[in-house]
Amino acid sequence: MRRLALLAVLLALLTGGPAAWAQDGPDYEAWARIAEQAETVTERGRASDEAMEALRGQLADWREQFLTAEGRNSDRIATLRSQIAALGPAPDVAAGAAPESEDVAARRTELNDQLARLRAPVIAAEEAYLRADGLIREIDSLIRERRTDRLLELGPTPLDPRLWGEAGKAIAGTVSALYDEAIRSWQSPTGHVKFLSNLPIIAVSLVLGLVLIFRSRIWMRRLVRRMRDATRRGSGVWRLVVSLGQIVLPLGGLLLLVKATELTGMIGPHASPLIDGLPVWGATVLLVWWLGDEVFSRADDVATVPLEPARRIEARVHVGILALGLAAHDLVVKLGGSERYSDEVLTVLDFPVLVLVGVSLFRLGLILSSRPAPAESDEDGSLSYARRLLWFIGRAAMVIGVVGPAMVAVGYGQAGLALVYPAVGSLILLGVLSVLQRLIFDVYYLVTGERDHEQGGLIPVLAGFVLILAALPVMALIWGARTADLTEIWARFREGYSFGETRVSPGDFLTFVLVFVIGYMATRLLQGGLRNSVLPKTTIDPGGQTALLSGIGYVGIFVSALIAITSAGIDLTALGYVAGALSVGIGFGLQNIVSNFVSGIILLIERPISKGDWIAVGGQMGYVRDISVRSTRIETFDRTDVIVPNSDLISGTVTNYTRGNTIGRVIAPVGVAYGTDTKKVERILQEIAAAQPMVLANPPPNVVFRGFGADSLDFEIRAILRDVNWSLKVHSDINHDIARRFAEEGIEIPFAQRDVWLRNPEALRVPAEPVGEAPAPAEEKPEEEPKA
The missing domain is CATH 1.10.287 (Helix Hairpins)
Incomplete structure (x- = not known):
């Protein structure tokens, strides 16, 4: 009776589903009936997971319709609210305010009535949406509780010897049933005739299938090796495409074998599920083998995981064992379903496969977390990000490879299986991502011609980021997430987020x-x-x-x-x-930035400096190369860029040598020896200044006798240049002309001289002999010369 009631509920959901729409919106009467039935099912909590999932799908469709209905008449409702706001707030007559005029009051009442009529279906949709959303949450919670209970359920242990005999009898019964089916099919007249009539096709398919299975991978590997040795542009892309033949051709041979087996006519009810599953298992093994050959390739430039060659060989072996383990696990599950094995038998049959997978998972994790080569470390000796990620993945694989089989051994079979095989699937997904990332780099190199595809560019890096985001739902499904969970996240995302009365989707x-x-x-x-x-x-x-x-x-x-x-x-x-x-x-935290921003606006409006001006500010001198809203870039004469905050240009002292025009003055000082004819020096300097092509004739250059220096008579040439940017060049040319003319005229340019005079020369005398030492021998008096 319980099953009949559930079937009746599902039939009602299917027949009265959300397809029953009226022109004005959802059919709320049909929705009410379905909601009541769904509430009854969730309260009892006895429906199967499949029934619950079907019920949830129906409720999700209704919720989507209610969400759409919430947006009906939104523009008209916004217009009415604006009209009501334009009338102003209603006066509070009870507080003594004067009543508004009858026309305004009537208009306010009319607008409020229209708003209420338009809001009625929106309010109904909102209420129905909340009800549907609550029912969906209850179903999700119920399903999650059931799955958690199954994971924590303590079941039979495969180490119990009493279960081994039962498992052996089950396998023997299956083998006997398969043998009996084949014998009966062979002995039947129709089966014998069918086999003989299809014998040529069977033979050709069998031979061709075996050749493709055992030889095609060798052929494709040779072809891939030749393409890898080629250095032509785009060889990496074509090599990867051709390498897919290692999957396609052997899988084609396997399909030929399946077809040949079906043509024999010896396939019965017991063998049919196994024959149908062969292509899936073969595709799994071939895909994982190919992925292992790509990730742990023999060629260093192809392998996506940087390991030593010997470790890559061992890694490929364990990847192949994992592939066979996945296929064997699926074979046990399918065999148990078709032969109706008990949970104890399935646990015993699957445990050796699980142990083998756990050992390979542990060894593969040990390889991934092994000590890296020095080239894989950063300059400071620390591990690179990719290497640290590999170390973490390897350690996790090692732990799962030990813990998973141990949990199954003690009786937590569901938890152990939910730990080991998703871990294998996660490693496969990560391998696929690494191969796709390398393919993106190769395609980028093919299109742009940039060989540095390890660094790549922004486009391949962003494409890799998109790959990671796209892999997150797949990773969630591998670890047991329901499809409904992902669709619920997407529904929440589409629903948007509310900010006050505004919902942003x-x-x-x-x-x-x-x-x-x-x-x-x-x-x-x-x-x-x-x-x-x-x-x-x-x-x-x-x-x-x-x-x-x-x-x-x-x-x-x-x-x-x-x-x-x-x-x-x-x-x-x-x-x-x-x-x-x-x-x-923000004002306190960003006041400097705001100050620079406002200063930049002032600079752009008032324009005290412009691009290309020669300025000096804060001890820096150079040309203005760029003015932004926050700072100004100055290129110094040393060809270095100085970033000056705009606030310094507004509040500080700025010297602009070229503002408005490029006319400027150059000053060239020079000194001559004392005793030189000053008028002659002045005339020579005047001629030198007037001969310079950059010096303006009006006003004429001026020579100034500055004064009497400590070492020379000091003069200055002061001249106005038509372009001050050439001041250093003009100054240098004037100095060259001064040195040449003074040498021709015999005028000396002195250099600094100093005479040293000792005020106390007696301080430099040798000190007296110390007491107690033998006196020095007396000096001999020179003989006096005879007087004339």
Whole structure:
């Protein structure tokens, strides 16, 4: 009776499902009946997981319809609310306020009635949505509790010798049934005739299938080796495509063998499930073998996991064992289902396979977490990120390889199986990702021609990131997540997030991004057109053109953001409250940035400096190369870039040598020896200054006799240049001419001299002999010369 009741509920769900829509919205009467039936099923909690999943799917469809119905008449409702807001708040007559006019009151009542009528279906959809969502949550919770209970259930242990005999009898019975089916089919007249009539096709299929199975992989490996040795552009992509033949050709041979077996006519009910599963098991083994050959390839430039050659060989062996273990596990499960084996028999049959898989998983994890080569470490000796990730994966595989079989051995069979085989599937998925990542690099090299595909570019790195994101749902399914869990996450994502009375969905976000990108591109196109076509034909100086283009860019980006927010339906009121609350804290934390930003706006408007000006600020001197809203880039005469905050240019002292024009003065000092004719020196210097082509004739250059120095008579040439940027060159040319003319005229350019005079020379005398030492011999007096 219980099963009949469940079937009746499912039939009602299928016949009265969400397809029954009225023109004005969902059929709430049908929904009420289904909701009541679903509540009854969840309260009893006796339905199977399959029935629960079917029920959940129906409720999810209804919830999707209610979510769509919540958005009905949204534009008209927003218009009515705006009209009511335009009338202002209703006066509080009880508080003594004057009543509003009859026309305004009647209009307010009419608008409120219209709003209530339009809001009624929306409120009904919201209520139904919450009810459907609650039922879905109850079903998910019930299913998760059941799965948790099964994982923690203590079952039979495969180490119990009493179960071995039962497992042996079950296998013997299956083998006997397969043998009897084959004999009966052979002995039957129709089966014998069918076999003989199909014998040529069977023989050809058998021979061709065996050749493809045992020889095609060798042929493809030779071809792949030749393509790998070729250094042509794109060889990595074509090599990978050709290597897929190691899967396709042997699998084709296996299909031929299956076809030949079916043509014999000896396949009965017991052998049919096994024959049907052969292609799946073969494809699994071939795919994992091929993946192991790619990830742990013999060629260093092909292997995606950097290991020593000997370790790569061992890793390929264990990958092949894992492939056979997966196929054997699926064979046991399918055999147990078709032959109706008990849980004890399945546990005993699957335990040797599980142990073999656990040992290979442990060894493979040991290989992955082995000590790396010095080339795989960073400069400071620490492991690279990829190597640390491999170490973590290897350690996890080692732990699972030991813990999983141990849990099955003590009786927690479901938990052990849910640990080991998902771990193998995760390693396979990671291998597929590494091969696909290498393929992306090879394709990038094929398209761009850049050989540094280890570094790659932004595009292959982003593509690898997208691969990782796409693999997350697959990884979740491998570890036991339900498809309904993933669809629920997607439904929540599509539902969006609420900010006050505004709900932002992924569609709104995409609308915002699309509109903003269009506005941004339009702004850049306008800037490019003005920069290349319009502004060069005007009389605006380059600094003004830069300021105008920058202002158009900022205004365009701001307007694009406003239009994008409005198009996405985001209410700026709530964001305004948040921005106001955060403005105080942000103001204190970002006051320097804001100061530089405002200073940049002032620089672009007032333009005290422009691009290309020669300025000096804060001890730095150079040419202005770029002015942004936060800082200004100055290129010094040493060809180094100095980033100066804009606030320093506004609040500090700035010397602009070329503001408005390039006229400037050069001063060339020179000294002559004392005793030189000063008028002659002045005349020579005047001639030298006037001979310089960059010196202006009006005003004429001037020679100044500055004074009497410590070592020389000091003169200066002061001249106005038509381009101050050439001041150093002109100064150097003047010095060369001075040295040449003074040498011709015999005028000396002195250098500094100093006379040293000792005030106390007696301080340099030798001190007296110390007491106690023998006196020095007396000096002999020189003989006096005879007087004349």
